[in-house]
Amino acid sequence: MLREAMKSYYAPLLILLFFGVMVSVDKLFSKKIKRLFLLEICLLLFLIAVTWLDHYFAFMGDNGGAWRLRSIAACLNFAIGPCSPMILVLIYDTGVSGKIPKLFYVPQIINFTTSVLSIWSGWIFTVSSGNVYSRGPLFPMSLTVGFFYLLTLIVFSARQQDKPNRRAETIYLTAAFLGIGSAACLEVFFGLDFMIWNVSSVCVILYFLLLTTQKILYDSMTGTYSRTAYERQMEKLDFKLPCTVAMIDLNNLKQLNDRYGHSAGDEAICSVTAAILKQKSRHMKLYRYGGDEFVLISSRICEAETDRVLKTAQEQCIAVFDMPVSFSYGIAVHQPGDDIHKAILRADEAMYQNKEKMRNEK
Numbered sequence: 001m002l003r004e005a006m007k008s009y010y011a012p013l014l015i016l017l018f019f020g021v022m023v024s025v026d027k028l029f030s031k032k033i034k035r036l037f038l039l040e041i042c043l044l045l046f047l048i049a050v051t052w053l054d055h056y057f058a059f060m061g062d063n064g065g066a067w068r069l070r071s072i073a074a075c076l077n078f079a080i081g082p083c084s085p086m087i088l089v090l091i092y093d094t095g096v097s098g099k100i101p102k103l104f105y106v107p108q109i110i111n112f113t114t115s116v117l118s119i120w121s122g123w124i125f126t127v128s129s130g131n132v133y134s135r136g137p138l139f140p141m142s143l144t145v146g147f148f149y150l151l152t153l154i155v156f157s158a159r160q161q162d163k164p165n166r167r168a169e170t171i172y173l174t175a176a177f178l179g180i181g182s183a184a185c186l187e188v189f190f191g192l193d194f195m196i197w198n199v200s201s202v203c204v205i206l207y208f209l210l211l212t213t214q215k216i217l218y219d220s221m222t223g224t225y226s227r228t229a230y231e232r233q234m235e236k237l238d239f240k241l242p243c244t245v246a247m248i249d250l251n252n253l254k255q256l257n258d259r260y261g262h263s264a265g266d267e268a269i270c271s272v273t274a275a276i277l278k279q280k281s282r283h284m285k286l287y288r289y290g291g292d293e294f295v296l297i298s299s300r301i302c303e304a305e306t307d308r309v310l311k312t313a314q315e316q317c318i319a320v321f322d323m324p325v326s327f328s329y330g331i332a333v334h335q336p337g338d339d340i341h342k343a344i345l346r347a348d349e350a351m352y353q354n355k356e357k358m359r360n361e362k
Helices: 002-025 031-059 066-080 083-094 102-121 141-158 166-189 196-217 227-237 253-260 262-279 303-316 340-361
Strands: 125-127 133-135 243-250 284-288 293-298 327-334
Touching: 002 031, 002 196, 031 066, 031 083, 031 196, 066 102, 066 125, 066 141, 083 102, 083 141, 083 196, 102 141, 141 166, 166 196, 196 227, 227 284, 227 293, 227 340, 243 262, 243 303, 243 340, 253 262, 262 284, 262 293, 262 303, 293 303, 303 327, 327 340
Parallel strands: none
Antiparallel strands: 125 133, 243 293, 243 327, 284 293
8 A cells, every 4th residue: 555655646745845945945935925835735745645544544444443544534635625725825815915805714614614523424424433435415515615716716817907927827727727627537436546636736836837937027016027028029029020119218207216215116117007008909018128117019010009008008197196107108110020129229219209308398
């Protein structure tokens, strides 16, 4: 039995241990998110151990009190299993709003209580004195609660309309849901052991890598793409694809910082980006080029549309304290076969001309 467990769980155990070290030394995430990931790793290790003990006690037959130990192992598996996807939701929400309503925990509380009572009631499972395991009428409860939290994670992602990578993130989370669901079906209906927590371990690690990619490619303060993502996009567009480029720079940011502090400057930057993100079309992407400099790139030749989007966004910028928030911009068109950096330079020159024009109009 030990040999069978080692064959099934050696690789996941080793990977989870290395993953724990990776999370511990990570410098991108907050302490709270790192603690939640480490808690998730410990939980998966515990569930793997409990699952193996359940199989080990089943292998012992009706010797001694093996059935009692098996009841405890089965109870722990059912009671704690849904905590794994629940922690993933907490990780996700910590990076978005950090506010989870108390009702969120109710399904798991009900599942935990029912699982513990099943030792005597048999609602979810029964282990007879002869060490014979059987399913109770509420057997699907634990899986249902776990899938509820996974679906909650997908819904949370899909609702982040202004998030640059919302679609890719939602597709990944849906694929993870289907992967864990298929593993559960194989284990429940076909008797293939050690499936759920193996697949769950892989999904958690891939989820961490997904969030790491977000940290690198997306700017957390403004919700735009990062400078790294901008440089990758330049490599893709250079000499190859047509596009429209707009260089954007905030006006009077230094005066705002000097008068009200840098937090007010950050608020102005977020006001501008929120207005542009709200107005831009799907074929447009907004990149943070520098502190208060941004680049709006459209995959189409649409100079007039880009100008309309930025003019509308200009009108919707929210003032900070008593100072109006505005930005200057310049637009240029890039044709296939041309150097994309020349288009960027033309847009930059047009932006400075626009800034000078706005300064003279005051």
